[in-house]
Amino acid sequence: MTTPHLTVVDHPLVQHKLTLMRERDTPTAVFRQLLREISHLLAYEVTRDLPLTTKVIDTPLQEMEAPTLKGKKLALISILRAGNGLLDGVMELIPSARVGFVGLYRDEETLQPVQYYYKVPGEMGDRRVIAVDPMLATGNSSAAAIDLLKKSGAKDIRFMCLLAAPEGIARMKEAHPDVPIVTAAVDERLNDVGYIIPGLGDAGDRMFGTK
Template structure:
């Protein structure tokens, strides 16, 4: 694995991802699996958060104990499918600040079109995790991270369920300082810009809109 890309090969992650890929998996099952897998991925994407120590009292004695350093985390969801990962991560980190970037992909040009942007304050002082289940062309993800950087974000990482080599290359070109954590690096994109073998459209499968 490169410093830029981490593929989480934990057996539970890989098993749940296989269940999500299957055509016969229902909308409710898909949502539940996405929530479960996002918890597991969140452990990996937060592995290197800085720690400091604080004196506490246990029932036995006083001790210097590790706690997270700095301001609370910021999570940024790329609408709408990013919300599926967001919900699970918030179970693990309920105090995190949350922002949203609304982008849709023009089906002819495959370029992102922005329609919403609301980010937490003081984002430059927070570690920021940008979430979207699919890193396909990489255009939407790169555009979302552009917005986070324009708002002052510096410590940024990107979390996705699936990545295509084309999307990883696009992100490496646009944001070489932003590490990517994913459950799978799939084979390729098809002519419509969908990940193959993939799992279809994550938003449609999550919300039952297809």
């Protein structure tokens, strides 16, 4: 499923690995490895339209004009803490990327984001920016993170997540209609405390074994 604002990556390997991650009894180490593997596959989609230029190179047989990435190196932005699980996998695919971090946590009573850290690369306006966070639930933290990135000059932004709720997609579309979302699945809804249903629980806790 693809619209201008939302791409759901329905590749069989993505869906199979996501099912394994959803299972309650999947161990922390396996969950972490699966998240890294899925992030590779999602990263292919989120980078599909990167601009290219050409340069002249010498192959073992002859000179040729060959495609190469154009412009400044990408900026990968992890929305802490759970974003680091996706970040690791994307960095394996794009090791030259610059990396930044947005520290936000959700107030469990108001469901609103609270900022505690922010550090991003320079020249954000000249880079493709990929913000990563496994769960797009209420969308409040994600929208707040994109607000901060735009204040730093970012103009070309993509948001990559593992799971999304319809409420989070709507919130992001309202706040940032210019930021496409790439995800592995859109689940049914949020429950009364803002968790994605059926979901997979708290991605950060399952990734780091903290609950």
